[in-house]
Amino acid sequence: MSPLSTLTPRTLKKPSPARSRLRGGARYAPTLATVGLFLAMFAVGAGMYPSFLSGQVFLNLFIDNTFLIVLAVGMTFVILTGGIDLSVGAVVALSMMVSATLLQQGWNAGAVIVLVLLIGGGLGLLMGLIIQYFDIQPFIVTLAGMFLARGLCYVISLDSIPVTEGFFTGMAQAQIPLSGDLFVSPGVLLALGIVAIAFFVLHHTRFGRTVYAIGGNEHSAMLMGLPVKSTKILVYALSGLCSAVAGILFSFYSLSGYSLAAQGMELDAIAAVVIGGTLLTGGTGYVLGSVVGVLVLGIVQTFIAYDGTLSSWWTKIVIGGLLLVFILLQRLFARKAG
Amino acid sequence: MKSLLKHRLAWPVIALAALLLLNQIFRPDFLGLRMQDGHLYGSLIDIMRNGAPTILIALGMTLVIATRGIDLSVGAVVAIAGAASCAYIAASPDPGSPVTAATAVLIAVVAGLALGVWNGFLVSTIGVQPIIATLVLMTAGRGVAQLITGGQIISVSNDHYKSIGAGYLFTLPISILITAAVFALAAVLTRRTALGTLIEAVGINPVASRLAGLRARNIIWIVYIFSAVCAAIAGLMISSNVTAADANNAGLYIEMDAILAVVIGGTSLAGGRYTLVGTVVGAFIIQTLTTTVYTLGIPPEVTLVFKALVVITVCLLQAPKARNLLNRLKAAPKPAAKEAAKEKVAI
Structure with a gap:
């Protein structure tokens, strides 16, 4: 029990459960809508194509999108604080370039992975420090970070570099059998592990609660004595x-x-987070919702692959449309809650 | 001298001058202009011509940012406008005639108008955050452009259409003249009428401006429409310059360049005060930067890294916290004077 609730008079306590349940319901609503949408799309797919309704099609959604799941996890933290990180795609590319180049020069796979993680985390930390200490909009700082990371990629090489190193190719081909003929890739387990850690951190640690508090009202969070500064910096480092990590997973994949x-x-990462029910103003959202958001994006692509006649650009149009629908839904829920 | 340095345009202009000077040192004929076949040629003209689409889009972006907004969809609008006009020319029975070219231009501008209305509707009527509202079009827009072109690069051969981006009039490239005309129009409309003040009012405090009886909604609508139409004209320039529409790459990252131009020019991202001249200077700085990379013999791959460092430096210089720090460093050597001033106030 928090000290606050012991101070609350009993008379005030009575109506709170009902109210919080109602508010809780409204809070879950966007994420539940996403889950519903995913199930509906899966059902429609199963109705249209008999082979759609298989466990492996479902598992492939994870296998083909491990990197996006990890990106969406990091982005969820940032967006929950009310920020945004535009640099993620470029950092993925930079991670891939660095690991491909170093592996080609005969570096040890473990050392490469550690170095890549340090570069990604360091870049994020740097952006967080600038955002916090110079009070510049996250949008502009991460935009510069995107230019920097993409530029460093060009500096390393303009050509595509193949990865032939044993550990990476092993990870690319490895299949972890589940029941029956079903299998997943090791990357899926890693991605789901990260999701689990993120879930725990967001909902069961002081850091996670501070993230939500900053998104709810940064000023109040500061007045409450929460470590707003360090949390905001850490969120970008995490992203x-x-x-x-997503870059390494993408290297395994490609x-x-x-x-x-x-x-x-x-x-794509921002779209997955928004479709997953996280409010872009911060403060409300779930990391599991973001995972469902990634699955929705994945199923859109699966649809287009199954159809065969639809061109790839429909993916962009559909994602844009979904983004719009969910933003409008959010407005609706926000108005009701307000 | 001191008051000149304090002018908000001082630093951008100094930066541009320094860049040009740097180029001049490395290439003595850099600032030279020459006449050839009745056209003006020279690096400065090249910079202006290549920078024209960015300047146009940055002008629109300036007004959007002045209302505390942002328009991420301009790159997609560029692609859609180019795709729509080229697709029309390619499909028309008389692809070379001036009427076809004029209709294509009209189609592109109307497309820009419609997309601007859409963005404005989401931001002003529905109340979606600008960055998100325009993100929708940024994501979907390229798909729509690819839908129009059928995923292919549509090449057109229409001399009238080509002249928008590559033609000359009165010895100057037409794209520069168009940009200058749009700049003049925007400057007159916002500085000679109340519109500019209203835009600033909405940017500084939307609620207060609404309570003051201002139709903030309409103002927001106007700036997004203006931004999209500017982007559509830029799309015409880009596609006519290469006489083809490339839905994937036309205007890619141009929203970033435009936002940078606005920020470097001295308009605050927090909304309110803005400067159109500053934006034009900012766009020139970006274009000159690209040219400088070539002049200095730096590999072109490094341009992006270079740009990133410039952005961060400019943003740091503009950040109030960094300025305070600098001022404190400047003020530090003479604390006695400060004390004296305080005493005076006390008396």
């Missing part, structure tokens, strides 16, 4: 770290490094 890779991936 940078997640981008580096087995190459290319400076133009992951272009526009920041938009």
Whole structure:
């Protein structure tokens, strides 16, 4: 029990459970809508294509989007504080370039991964420090970070570099069998592990509660004596770290490094977070919702792949449309709650 | 001298002058202009011509940012406008005629108008945050442009259409003249009528301006429409310059350049006060920077890193906290004078 509740008079306590349940329901509503949408899309797919309704199609949604899941996790933290990180796609590309180049020069895979994580986390930390201490909009700082990371990619190489190193190719081909013929890739387990950690951190630690508090009202959070400064900086460092992990996962997936890779991936990550029910103004949202958001984006692509006649640009149009619908939904919920 | 340095345009202009000087040192004929076939040629003209689309979009962006907004969709609007006009020319029965070119221009501008209305509707009527509202069009817009072109690069051959981006009039490139005309129009409309003040009022305090009887909604609508139409004209320039519409790459990252131009020019991202002249200077700085990279023999791959460092430096210089720090460092050597001033106030 927090000290506050012991101070609350009993008379005030009575109506609170009902009210909080109602508010809780409204808070879950956007995420529940996303889950509903995902199930509906899966059902429609199953109705249209008999082979759609298989466990492996569902698991492939994870296998093909491990990097996006990890990115969305980092982005969820940033957006929950009311910020935004536009650099993630470029940091993914930078991570891929660095690991591909160093592996080609015969570096040890473990050392490469550690270095990449340090670069990603360091870049994020740097952006967080600038955002916090110079009070510049996250949007502009991470935009500069995006230019910097993308530029460093070009400096490393303009060509695509293949990855032939044993550990990376092993991770790319490895299949972890589940029941029956079903399997997942090791990357999926890693991504889900990160989701689990993020879930725990957001909902069961002081840091997580501070993240929500900053998004709710930064000024109040500061007046409450919460460590607003360090939390805000850490959130960007976390996002940078997640981008580096996503870069490594994407390397496992594509087995190459290319400076133009992951272009526009920041938009996909933001879209997944928004579709997953996180309010862009911060303070409300769930990391699990973001995962469902990624799955929705994945199923849109699966649809287009199954259809065969639809061109790839429909993906962008549909994602834009979904983004719009969920933003409008958010406005609706926000108005009701207000 | 001191008051000159305090002018808000002082630093951007100094930066631009320094960049030009740097180029002049490395390439003595840099600032030279020459006449050839009745056209003006020279690096300065090149910078203006290549920078024209960015300047146009940055002008629109300035007014949007002045209302505390941001328009991320301009790159997508560039692609849609180019795609729509080129698709029309390619499909028309008389692809070379001036009427076809004029209709194509009209189509692109109307498309820009419609997209601006859409953005304005989301921001002003629905009340969506500008960065998110325009993100929708940024994501979906490129898809729409690809839909129009069928995923292919549409090439057109229409001399009249080509002249928008590559033609000359009165010895000057037409794209520069168009940009100058839009700048003049925007300057007159916002500085000679109340519109500019109203835009600033909405940016400084939307609630207060509404309570003061101002139709903030309409003002917001106007700036997003203006921004999208500017982007559409820029799209015409870009596609006519290469006589083709490339839905994927036309105007890619141009929103970033435009926002940078606005920020470097001295308009605050927090809304309110803005400067159109500053934006034009900012856009020139960005374009000159790209040219400088070539002049100095720096590999072009490094341009982005260079840009990133410039942005961060400019933002740091503009940040109030960094300025306070600098001022404190300046003030530090003479604390006695400060004390004296305090005493005077006390008396």
